[in-house]
Amino acid sequence: xxxxxxxxxxxGCEGCQLEVLNFNLEIVDLIGAVDIVxxxxxxxxxxxxxxxxxxxxxxxxDRDVERIQKIRERAKILVALGACSCTGGVNALKNxxxxxxxxxxVYGDSAKLYTTIPTRPTSAYVKVDAFIHGCPPNRNEVIRLxxxxxxxxxxxxxxxxxxxxxxxxxxxxxxxxxxxxLGPVTRGGCNAVCVTGGRKCWGCRAPVDEPNVNSEKExxxxxxxxxxxxLMQLKIFNGALEVSK
Amino acid sequence: MQNRVISKKDLAGFVDDLIKTKAAxxxxxxxxxxxxxxxxxxxxxxxxxxxxxxxxLPPKKYFFPQxxxxxxxxxxxxxxxxxxxxxxxxxxxxxxxxxxxxILLFDAVYGGANPDANLLMKRRNSTIIGVDCLxxxxxxxxxxxxTAVTDxxxxxxxxxxxxxxxxxxxxxxxxxxxxxxxxxxxxPADQEKRDKVRKDTLKKYQVTLKMKADEIPALxxxxxxxxxxxxxxxxxxxCGSCVMVCPTCVCFDVQDDPALNLKGGERYRRWDxxxxxxxxxxxxxxxxxxxxxxxxxxxxxxxxxYLLERYKYLGCVGCGRCAIACLAQIASPxxxxxxxxxxx
Amino acid sequence: MVMQLSAKQSxxxxxxxxxxxxxxxxxxxxxxxxxxxxxxxxxQMPGQFxxxxxxxxxxxxxxxxxxxxxxxxxxxxxRATGSVTNKLHTLDKGAKVGIRGPFGNGFPIQxxxxxxxxxxxxxxxxxxxxxxxxxVLDNRKDFGEVNTLFGCRSPxxxxxxxxxxxxxxxxxxxxxxxxxxxxxxxxxxxxxxxxTLFPKVSFDPAKTYAIVVGPPIMYRFVIAECLxxxxxxxxxxxxxxxxxxxxxGKCGHCQIxxxxxxxxxxxxxxxxxxxxxxxx
Numbered sequence: 001x002x003x004x005x006x007x008x009x010x011x012g013c014e015g016c017q018l019e020v021l022n023f024n025l026e027i028v029d030l031i032g033a034v035d036i037v038x039x040x041x042x043x044x045x046x047x048x049x050x051x052x053x054x055x056x057x058x059x060x061x062d063r064d065v066e067r068i069q070k071i072r073e074r075a076k077i078l079v080a081l082g083a084c085s086c087t088g089g090v091n092a093l094k095n096x097x098x099x100x101x102x103x104x105x106v107y108g109d110s111a112k113l114y115t116t117i118p119t120r121p122t123s124a125y126v127k128v129d130a131f132i133h134g135c136p137p138n139r140n141e142v143i144r145l146x147x148x149x150x151x152x153x154x155x156x157x158x159x160x161x162x163x164x165x166x167x168x169x170x171x172x173x174x175x176x177x178x179x180x181x182l183g184p185v186t187r188g189g190c191n192a193v194c195v196t197g198g199r200k201c202w203g204c205r206a207p208v209d210e211p212n213v214n215s216e217k218e219x220x221x222x223x224x225x226x227x228x229x230x231l232m233q234l235k236i237f238n239g240a241l242e243v244s245k
Numbered sequence: 246m247q248n249r250v251i252s253k254k255d256l257a258g259f260v261d262d263l264i265k266t267k268a269a270x271x272x273x274x275x276x277x278x279x280x281x282x283x284x285x286x287x288x289x290x291x292x293x294x295x296x297x298x299x300x301x302l303p304p305k306k307y308f309f310p311q312x313x314x315x316x317x318x319x320x321x322x323x324x325x326x327x328x329x330x331x332x333x334x335x336x337x338x339x340x341x342x343x344x345x346x347x348i349l350l351f352d353a354v355y356g357g358a359n360p361d362a363n364l365l366m367k368r369r370n371s372t373i374i375g376v377d378c379l380x381x382x383x384x385x386x387x388x389x390x391x392t393a394v395t396d397x398x399x400x401x402x403x404x405x406x407x408x409x410x411x412x413x414x415x416x417x418x419x420x421x422x423x424x425x426x427x428x429x430x431x432x433p434a435d436q437e438k439r440d441k442v443r444k445d446t447l448k449k450y451q452v453t454l455k456m457k458a459d460e461i462p463a464l465x466x467x468x469x470x471x472x473x474x475x476x477x478x479x480x481x482x483x484c485g486s487c488v489m490v491c492p493t494c495v496c497f498d499v500q501d502d503p504a505l506n507l508k509g510g511e512r513y514r515r516w517d518x519x520x521x522x523x524x525x526x527x528x529x530x531x532x533x534x535x536x537x538x539x540x541x542x543x544x545x546x547x548x549x550x551y552l553l554e555r556y557k558y559l560g561c562v563g564c565g566r567c568a569i570a571c572l573a574q575i576a577s578p579x580x581x582x583x584x585x586x587x588x589x
Numbered sequence: 590m591v592m593q594l595s596a597k598q599s600x601x602x603x604x605x606x607x608x609x610x611x612x613x614x615x616x617x618x619x620x621x622x623x624x625x626x627x628x629x630x631x632x633q634m635p636g637q638f639x640x641x642x643x644x645x646x647x648x649x650x651x652x653x654x655x656x657x658x659x660x661x662x663x664x665x666x667x668r669a670t671g672s673v674t675n676k677l678h679t680l681d682k683g684a685k686v687g688i689r690g691p692f693g694n695g696f697p698i699q700x701x702x703x704x705x706x707x708x709x710x711x712x713x714x715x716x717x718x719x720x721x722x723x724x725v726l727d728n729r730k731d732f733g734e735v736n737t738l739f740g741c742r743s744p745x746x747x748x749x750x751x752x753x754x755x756x757x758x759x760x761x762x763x764x765x766x767x768x769x770x771x772x773x774x775x776x777x778x779x780x781x782x783x784x785t786l787f788p789k790v791s792f793d794p795a796k797t798y799a800i801v802v803g804p805p806i807m808y809r810f811v812i813a814e815c816l817x818x819x820x821x822x823x824x825x826x827x828x829x830x831x832x833x834x835x836x837x838g839k840c841g842h843c844q845i846x847x848x849x850x851x852x853x854x855x856x857x858x859x860x861x862x863x864x865x866x867x868x869x
Contacts, residue, residue, distance in 0.1 A: 153645075173572075525844075
């Protein structure tokens with residue numbers, strides 16, 4: 001029987017789901033390989049049993065927390081898809097302010113009708129079996145994960161920093177262009193898409209296992225930047241992670 | 246074989262003819278990429294930038310692609326497995342001597358015992374037109390490694406001797422190619438000019454090794470415990486940039502990629518390197534070079550000793566790419582060897 | 590320089606083999622017996638390894654546990670650890686896999702001929718060693734006295750139990766076994782780490798070669814014991830584990846200093862290992 005796959009949407013921009021839909025021709029093969037039972041962006045077919053639950057977005061209300069726990073109970077494999085679910089993502093920027101202040105800024109006079117809690121990654125509430133990092137996640141990684149599940153291979157996170165794929169892509173180093181790039185301390189698997197596109201790495205795929213923070217500091221100093229500059233940049237996508245000085 | 250002299254205009258004509266006639270296969274040349282240079286398919290001779298300092302990636306990528314499919318298979322009661330070898334003919338124009346030395350190292354590693362069809366069949370169908378590097382990159386130290394000039398590994402070698410290029414003919418294949426171009430026979434005076442240009446260029450290298458290259462193995466033998474390795478590795482990002490841009494890094498990983506329809510799949514190899522954290526990790530979880538100083542030292546020994554002992558070619562050609570790419574500014578083998586030599 | 594080659598000679602191309610028998614050895618280990626579709630022999634020497642392919646998953650280096658004296662098929666004993674080995678554990682009789690090899694140097698049979706042998710196996714170190722032990726037993730007259738010591742952590746982790754019983758009653762060699770610990774009364778044999786078996790065997794260090802295969806921690810203690818008994822450095826032989834990805838000396842993953850474990854190894858003498866800073 002084909003594995004039943006569901007996509008669940010929490011707080012986020014739904015860009016992860018769009019990225020999955022962007023598979024073009026491969027989406028056909030994907031649909032052939034799995035039964036998609038819940039996918040807000042693409043279908044209205046709902047189901048309560050699933051082999052793989054992809055979680056998009058972070059949990060930012062008490063209701064979210066209850067919902068993710070229920071999903072976990074029904075899913076054989078739970079996958080955090082994208083930066084918001086993996087690390088809190090951009091949503092975690094709100095953690096720098098008090099929740100009351102956030103409600104007031106967003107909802108103004110209606111603030112009292114809403115509740116909110118600090119953004120935390122999905123793994124803070126339930127066991128996550130696999131992470132697909134990135135904002136947006138790389139669709140090839142979603143496909144790789146599905147292939148692993150289909151063939152019984154263990155899905156392993158790409159462990160090398162962005163620099164590896166960036167060099168393979170024959171890019172001119174963003175530092176040589178005078179940019180401050182988080183590539184050396186950020187987990188790759190994205191084909192260095194931002195640098196290839198003429199930009200720099202913003203660290204959306206979370207730090208590598210052994211980021212060398214000391215040399216990052218040295219590097220910062222050489223570019224006239226401070227650790228705070230880097231942390232500000234790193235926190236854009238990783239605000240809910242403990243990123244220490 | 247008779248060496249020749251060709252005018253810059255006629256060289257352009259020669260390259261355009263190669264592109265048009267495909268006499269030596271697809272023509273690949275050194276081209277500008279923003280303010281840097283890189284090898285790519287040539288559309289016309291005007292794209293060719295023989296005055297370059299260094300290519301972003303060494304030309305090894307044409308014989309040992311970043312990612313290369315080596316097997317295709319179909320699942321089934323008995324899997325059908327086919328080897329994949331792409332061996333289309335290629336003509337590389339504008340390869341620097343130190344990069345040629347890098348290719349020769351690849352020939353030694355991938356030839357010899359257990360010859361590798363994927364690399365050797367591409368090499369067999371390739372033509373190399375080199376060019377002497379007259380504007381070395383400030384981080385290059387090819388002169389110290391004895392690789393700024395080469396007398397092997399090319400079909401033709403170009404040297405800018407002012408208005409014209411001196412053409413050193415290396416093989417009969419090169420000879421028959423250049424015979425189709427408008428050239429004149431090189432005179433002893435031309436050859437003197439070429440030799441002087443080469444000699445003058447050696448002085449342009451800003452980084453120098455404080456020993457002879459052949460003293461490196463003994464230096465390393467005596468300094469396994471040197472604290473230089475620890476000092477340098479302390480700021481290593483383990484980002485792999487140094488090994489990804491290296492013309493003498495020969496290592497790879499092998500992975501399977503099944504198709505989503507589960508009818509089959511392919512196996513590919515992809516560049517890998519000993520500076521990356523998981524390179525020496527085994528399935529049980531043990532990592533035989535767990536610490537970055539162990540990895541750093543291993544790389545230096547590869548560059549200065551191990552490859553030489555195994556393949557008769559030093560594992561470093563002094564191109565300087567690693568030093569350019571390394572954000573922590575620790576990757577240059579010349580710098581490490583010098584520090585050890587100075588007892589620092 | 591460039592010799593005549595064709596794609597058919599690809600180093601990556603495996604031969605297809607059929608799984609003809611699977612037997613569980615413990616919770617984590619199974620032994621798999623294969624025969625090649627083309628009917629040919631593997632042609633291995635004891636101590637060599639193969640790269641086994643499960644198409645769609647990948648390749649893994651596995652030592653051959655059967656002796657070359659056993660014809661028509663070969664056995665791989667495998668602990669489920671990574672992707673390939675876990676997938677292998679799900680396969681049934683009749684499944685087809687790819688095999689490349691045999692690779693590596695293997696144990697130095699010629700050197701061992703006419704000599705006394707002390708086999709020391711710890712845990713799954715028995716897998717590669719079993720090939721050589723059975724080879725020696727099948728060519729018994731070519732070798733001198735043989736002592737075999739086997740240790741594992743608990744009675745539940747004993748492997749090839751039928752084979753161990755055979756060796757135990759075998760007149761051709763002295764076989765001793767121990768377990769590190771035993772919580773219940775299921776085991777009446779020796780208890781204690783493998784070095785506690787050393788005082789129970791006697792051998793002439795000048796004529797004896799010790800062949801030691803086990804986990805890294807075991808090497809340290811067993812080598813010390815061998816040296817104490819008077820064995821010379823080059824009379825202690827061991828097999829090392831590394832990540833042998835290609836098996837043909839190209840990919841670089843298995844290097845120990847300047848050596849390639851898949852080419853010059855995986856079998857090394859202690860004399861070699863001592864000079865290799867990265868070996869143990």
